[in-house]
Amino acid sequence: MIIFSLRFNIGFHFSPLQAQWPEVFPHCGGTEQSPINVETSQVQHDPSLTPVQPLGYNQPGNNPFTLTNNGHTVEMSLPVWMGVGGLPWHFTAAQLHLHWGSSEVNGVARTGGSEHTINGHCSAAELHIVHYNSDVYPNISTARTERNGLAVLGVLIETGDETNSAFANIFNYLGRIRYKGQRVSIPAFDVGSLLPNDLGRFFRYNGSLTTPPCYQSVLWTVFSEKVKVSHAQLRKLETVLFSNEKEGLDSVPLRDNHREPQALNGRLVLASFTAGQCSTFTRFHKGKSDEPWQHGREELGLNTVRSFLCHSVSPRLKSLSL
Numbered sequence: 001m002i003i004f005s006l007r008f009n010i011g012f013h014f015s016p017l018q019a020q021w022p023e024v025f026p027h028c029g030g031t032e033q034s035p036i037n038v039e040t041s042q043v044q045h046d047p048s049l050t051p052v053q054p055l056g057y058n059q060p061g062n063n064p065f066t067l068t069n070n071g072h073t074v075e076m077s078l079p080v081w082m083g084v085g086g087l088p089w090h091f092t093a094a095q096l097h098l099h100w101g102s103s104e105v106n107g108v109a110r111t112g113g114s115e116h117t118i119n120g121h122c123s124a125a126e127l128h129i130v131h132y133n134s135d136v137y138p139n140i141s142t143a144r145t146e147r148n149g150l151a152v153l154g155v156l157i158e159t160g161d162e163t164n165s166a167f168a169n170i171f172n173y174l175g176r177i178r179y180k181g182q183r184v185s186i187p188a189f190d191v192g193s194l195l196p197n198d199l200g201r202f203f204r205y206n207g208s209l210t211t212p213p214c215y216q217s218v219l220w221t222v223f224s225e226k227v228k229v230s231h232a233q234l235r236k237l238e239t240v241l242f243s244n245e246k247e248g249l250d251s252v253p254l255r256d257n258h259r260e261p262q263a264l265n266g267r268l269v270l271a272s273f274t275a276g277q278c279s280t281f282t283r284f285h286k287g288k289s290d291e292p293w294q295h296g297r298e299e300l301g302l303n304t305v306r307s308f309l310c311h312s313v314s315p316r317l318k319s320l321s322l
């Protein structure tokens with residue numbers, strides 16, 4: 001997660017440099033850091049977790065949003081009437097931003113730009129919607145340093161064939177903010193359209209900002225369902241922006257702005273769901289062991305079933321050998 005400008009130009013485009021963060025920012029060496037790899041066989045189902053409730057997301061208002069290239073990410077400010085419910089406190093929205101990778105660098109194909117990973121799988125990109133605990137703290141500057149001061153919604157992004165019209169509301173303007181410090185007003189839109197359909201299935205844990213100063217103040221919600229953007233949209237995100245100012249002598253592409261997964265150090269990751277609650281799985285069946293998996297009368301490819309089990313939180317289902 002990126003909220004504040006770095007006062008020290010130690011950068012984070014290079015993963016080896018991330019190891020040096022604690023030398024300048026002690027919190028980055030703490031025991032409750034983010035992001036993490038969510039190992040679904042290790043999470044604990046918590047039936048008391050209620051679905052996340054976006055508040056005011058679908059009321060963009062009449063004033064435009066501001067999109068900024070801050071040199072580390074593209075960030076969009078959010079109006080104060082937006083927030084998130086379903087948490088122990090009311091959290092007021094502040095901003096959203098993205099993390100991404102680089103599909104191809106110098107002819108070498110690379111994969112993955114998300115911060116959180118699921119069972120070791122890195123998604124193409126990740127959206128973070130940042131809120132602060134306005135029940136307890138007067139502003140985000142105070143809240144960002146305190147436990148449970150921030151609530152961030154994490155949305156994993158993968159690629160598909162279709163253009164995502166919701167993300168187009170942002171991506172269509174990236175060409176106007178190619179350099180650090182540039183900003184542009186964009187038409188307000190329904191922020192809820194950026195979220196996955198199923199807000200009831202998510203992982204929850206206590207973690208941190210994913211960039212220095214890495215305060216351990218974040219109540220994280222990472223949705224199980226991913227959203228898709230087109231290949232062309234991801235390519236645009238990865239190639240259009242620069243991390244330097246326009247006047248700079250060298251142009252430094254803004255990409256690979258994601259932190260490596262951090263150690264859990266005994267933290268419990270909660271899940272709002274279990275595989276047993278997934279109606280899809282209950283409809284998977286097969287007769288004899290050598291017959292194909294079926295969903296109703298439809299024969300399922302093994303990869304479809306594997307994909308489902310990959311995201312299952314049930315150790316029993318995870319242990320099925322496919």
Ligand SMILES: [Zn+2]
Nearest residue numbers: 001002128210
């Ligand atoms: Zn972030």
